[in-house]
Amino acid sequence: MTVPRLATALTGPLLDLERKFLLAQPEIEAWFRSQWLEHSPPFYGSVDLRNSGYKLAPVDMNLFPGGFNNLNPDFTPLCVQAVQSAIEKVCPEARRILLVPENHTRNPYYLQNVAALARILRLAGLNVRLGSLNPEITAPTTIEVNDGSTLTVEPLQRRSRRIVLDGFDPCVVLLNNDLSAGLPEILRDIDQALLPPLHAGWAVRRKTHHFAEYDGVANEFADLLGIDPWYINPYFGQVSQLDFQTREGEERLAAEVERILNKTGAKYRELGLDATPYVIVKADAGTYGMGIMSVKSPDDVIGLNRKQRNKMAVVKDGLEVSDVIVQEGVPTFETIEDAVAEPVVYMMDRFVVGGFYRVHTERGTDENLNAPGAYFKPLAFDTPLSTPDCDGSPDCAPNRFYAYGVVARLALLAASRELITTMPEMEPAALAV
Amino acid sequence: MTVPRLATALTGPLLDLERKFLLAQPEIEAWFRSQWLEHSPPFYGSVDLRNSGYKLAPVDMNLFPGGFNNLNPDFTPLCVQAVQSAIEKVCPEARRILLVPENHTRNPYYLQNVAALARILRLAGLNVRLGSLNPEITAPTTIEVNDGSTLTVEPLQRRSRRIVLDGFDPCVVLLNNDLSAGLPEILRDIDQALLPPLHAGWAVRRKTHHFAEYDGVANEFADLLGIDPWYINPYFGQVSQLDFQTREGEERLAAEVERILNKTGAKYRELGLDATPYVIVKADAGTYGMGIMSVKSPDDVIGLNRKQRNKMAVVKDGLEVSDVIVQEGVPTFETIEDAVAEPVVYMMDRFVVGGFYRVHTERGTDENLNAPGAYFKPLAFDTPLSTPDCDGSPDCAPNRFYAYGVVARLALLAASRELITTMPEMEPAALAV
Numbered sequence: 001m002t003v004p005r006l007a008t009a010l011t012g013p014l015l016d017l018e019r020k021f022l023l024a025q026p027e028i029e030a031w032f033r034s035q036w037l038e039h040s041p042p043f044y045g046s047v048d049l050r051n052s053g054y055k056l057a058p059v060d061m062n063l064f065p066g067g068f069n070n071l072n073p074d075f076t077p078l079c080v081q082a083v084q085s086a087i088e089k090v091c092p093e094a095r096r097i098l099l100v101p102e103n104h105t106r107n108p109y110y111l112q113n114v115a116a117l118a119r120i121l122r123l124a125g126l127n128v129r130l131g132s133l134n135p136e137i138t139a140p141t142t143i144e145v146n147d148g149s150t151l152t153v154e155p156l157q158r159r160s161r162r163i164v165l166d167g168f169d170p171c172v173v174l175l176n177n178d179l180s181a182g183l184p185e186i187l188r189d190i191d192q193a194l195l196p197p198l199h200a201g202w203a204v205r206r207k208t209h210h211f212a213e214y215d216g217v218a219n220e221f222a223d224l225l226g227i228d229p230w231y232i233n234p235y236f237g238q239v240s241q242l243d244f245q246t247r248e249g250e251e252r253l254a255a256e257v258e259r260i261l262n263k264t265g266a267k268y269r270e271l272g273l274d275a276t277p278y279v280i281v282k283a284d285a286g287t288y289g290m291g292i293m294s295v296k297s298p299d300d301v302i303g304l305n306r307k308q309r310n311k312m313a314v315v316k317d318g319l320e321v322s323d324v325i326v327q328e329g330v331p332t333f334e335t336i337e338d339a340v341a342e343p344v345v346y347m348m349d350r351f352v353v354g355g356f357y358r359v360h361t362e363r364g365t366d367e368n369l370n371a372p373g374a375y376f377k378p379l380a381f382d383t384p385l386s387t388p389d390c391d392g393s394p395d396c397a398p399n400r401f402y403a404y405g406v407v408a409r410l411a412l413l414a415a416s417r418e419l420i421t422t423m424p425e426m427e428p429a430a431l432a433v
Numbered sequence: 434m435t436v437p438r439l440a441t442a443l444t445g446p447l448l449d450l451e452r453k454f455l456l457a458q459p460e461i462e463a464w465f466r467s468q469w470l471e472h473s474p475p476f477y478g479s480v481d482l483r484n485s486g487y488k489l490a491p492v493d494m495n496l497f498p499g500g501f502n503n504l505n506p507d508f509t510p511l512c513v514q515a516v517q518s519a520i521e522k523v524c525p526e527a528r529r530i531l532l533v534p535e536n537h538t539r540n541p542y543y544l545q546n547v548a549a550l551a552r553i554l555r556l557a558g559l560n561v562r563l564g565s566l567n568p569e570i571t572a573p574t575t576i577e578v579n580d581g582s583t584l585t586v587e588p589l590q591r592r593s594r595r596i597v598l599d600g601f602d603p604c605v606v607l608l609n610n611d612l613s614a615g616l617p618e619i620l621r622d623i624d625q626a627l628l629p630p631l632h633a634g635w636a637v638r639r640k641t642h643h644f645a646e647y648d649g650v651a652n653e654f655a656d657l658l659g660i661d662p663w664y665i666n667p668y669f670g671q672v673s674q675l676d677f678q679t680r681e682g683e684e685r686l687a688a689e690v691e692r693i694l695n696k697t698g699a700k701y702r703e704l705g706l707d708a709t710p711y712v713i714v715k716a717d718a719g720t721y722g723m724g725i726m727s728v729k730s731p732d733d734v735i736g737l738n739r740k741q742r743n744k745m746a747v748v749k750d751g752l753e754v755s756d757v758i759v760q761e762g763v764p765t766f767e768t769i770e771d772a773v774a775e776p777v778v779y780m781m782d783r784f785v786v787g788g789f790y791r792v793h794t795e796r797g798t799d800e801n802l803n804a805p806g807a808y809f810k811p812l813a814f815d816t817p818l819s820t821p822d823c824d825g826s827p828d829c830a831p832n833r834f835y836a837y838g839v840v841a842r843l844a845l846l847a848a849s850r851e852l853i854t855t856m857p858e859m860e861p862a863a864l865a866v
Contacts, residue, residue, distance in 0.1 A: 029558020
């Protein structure tokens with residue numbers, strides 16, 4: 001396997017933090033094992049990490065990961081094994097799985113992701129078919145993937161309390177559609193296992209719920225390691241009932257930005273770090289890097305111009321932004337060929353199965369890299385995240401990747417707790433999973 | 434990754450059998466999942482397979498696999514993931530594992546295996562130390578592994594109902610010693626998880642018990658696929674109370690050889706196969722390819738000369754042979770550079786984690802390849818066994834390897850049933866696992 005050309009990323013000295021993770025590996029793994037017995041992990045997830053050299057933290061946790069095509073194909077067997085574990089718990093007799101992709105079937109990268117994910121599921125011994133929520137899909141539709149293969153997407157049908165396709169009654173319905181557009185009636189109260197559950201959809205999920213759970217996870221883990229939880233946890237706050245178009249709530253937003261900037265600055269001074277605090281303002285619901293601002297001063301959110309307001313007001317699928325998370329910005333330390341690189345770690349069940357760097361040549365180290373469109377270049381991790389080289393030098397790639405895998409799993413654990421605490425009482429079907 | 438230079442092995446057309454496996458993959462995987470819920474798999478195991486072109490069958494199932502050094506290092510993450518699954522079930526809070534190797538610490542290949550296995554356990558987040566049953570090890574002893582690393586072996590100590598080393602109280606005791614020399618007192622009735630259980634040791638285990646369970650597994654699996662179970666199952670019989678030195682029981686052995694030869698010949702005729710039946714006579718207990726004969730006629734076992742009798746009378750660690758298994762010989766179809774190749778498949782928990790070809794340049798296609806010493810050359814499988822290429826040509830390596838993984842898991846399932854049915858009532862500690 002070739003070594004990825006990572007400049008600062010992997011040649012710098014290993015963080016003190018990463019060294020602590022390596023030394024405590026048996027304690028960390030035992031702790032995760034006991035956690036997973038209490039909290040069932042989501043079927044899958046991806047975590048955006050930021051590594052600032054002094055801090056390694058998750059900044060986003062996606063429960064409908066869309067980049068399986070970006071993973072190193074050498075790690076496919078890890079995905080297959082993880083899927084076998086996941087399916088065994090949910091529905092061991094499963095033979096048929098229905099994969100529900102996003103509606104935007106014209107994005108070639110997303111289609112490659114769906115093809116990669118379907119392949120993993122097939123390799124795990126499942127019959128896979130694709131069912132669409134898109135009302136325009138009224139008959140089986142074959143779509144070309146730009147890798148030469150094709151996908152056939154079929155209209156979802158409801159039959160009593162089951163979701164079916166023509167001649168296909170799946171045991172499991174797997175969502176790769178993040179439900180930004182709302183929780184579809186057709187998926188409510190079904191008897192089949194629905195993964196992730198409906199309330200994981202962005203129509204109801206909130207980033208602030210996730211990071212509130214992450215606070216608890218990070219504190220427990222920091223206790224285990226005897227470290228300040230701040231090293232793995234960005235500060236955050238929430239501002240609700242905003243209206244970007246009418247500027248309703250602007251002052252409250254500026255106040256929260258100031259609060260997080262001040263907390264961060266105080267921490268920097270406490271630790272003697274020479275860095276300028278900034279915060280990221282993001283829609284509390286939603287994804288795709290829309291509705292995001294990087295700000296260094298409270299004034300930056302006062303009197304936004306029309307373009308800025310439009311950008312913040314609406315995210316994917318027309319989901320309107322009224323609540324935001326104000327999150328401590330964690331500058332990224334890693335660059336690849338002078339471009340900023342942000343690690344994204346993929347997990348299935350409780351296993352880290354791969355990842356890639358989101359490399360952005362036109363952005364600074366303090367900006368969000370999950371920009372709209374496909375502006376980033378993915379660079380698959382070259383070595384697995386589960387095999388630190390205990391005898392190797394502490395700053396080699398497998399060791400850094402082990403640290404990534406640990407922090408990503410902390411976010412996954414927070415997600416599993418989040419899905420329990422946010423579980424609506426009126427959704428017994430979703431609870432089944 | 435380079436492609437292994439397999440001559441007949443992987444360039445021949447895929448067997449009708451292998452094609453059936455591929456088509457039924459979802460049914461096969463669902464069946465395995467439900468089986469593993471009822472029958473907990475052993476911690477690990479390796480299976481010797483024979484592929485005759487018309488038949489693919491296990492001929493030996495080892496519960497103390499000794500060739501982890503022969504696996505493709507690219508698959509180490511699969512082993513790590515499988516160990517994490519296995520430990521989670523046995524003892525999720527485990528941080529410390531005691532590995533008990535064979536006593537013959539002078540075999541460089543075996544030491545490499547121990548080093549490879551210890552590395553896998555460490556990568557899974559366990560503190561690993563080695564404890565020896567060898568009475569000559571009375572203090573911590575450092576042994577050079579010929580790959581440049583070292584291993585430290587320490588004397589086992591019993592403290593009340595626990596096995597410990599100095600300053601090390603393990604949660605799990607993992608045997609890589611097959612207990613041919615007897616079930617050690619020190620391991621009896623301990624409170625820790627002992628894997629595999631004591632009665633898996635060759636001092637009490639019998640190949641015929643295993644293959645009796647395999648009969649059941651093969652029949653159920655053949656029903657699932659609608660095939661004749663003979664395609665995956667060699668005939669066998671047992672002859673007991675033999676004494677090779679005094680020739681006691683020789684006639685009974687010849688009669689059993691004749692019975693299996695006749696059954697095999699009848700099957701060959703029924704299926705129109707142009708092949709000459711032969712049988713393998715093996716010690717019913719024990720391993721390391723000792724106490725093995727390949728015979729084509731009942732007369733071959735009458736009036737053995739002194740050398741032949743000596744070879745059959747005693748296997749590893751002085752274990753005397755009084756019982757044998759008479760097993761239908763399955764000629765191997767696979768060759769590598771004109772040498773005979775026998776696939777060996779490695780499993781941890783319920784997962785296939787790798788394998789290699791045992792390549793023997795001096796033996797025929799109808800001989801046992803697990804010869805004493807290190808006469809074979811291992812050739813690591815190059816692709817994982819869990820990723821058949823559904824869209825690829827049916828005779829490509831991943832597809833053949835999928836079939837190997839299926840048959841190996843059938844043997845693993847038989848072993849898990851065998852360990853339940855042979856569980857002694859007076860060994861509650863062993864039952865705990």
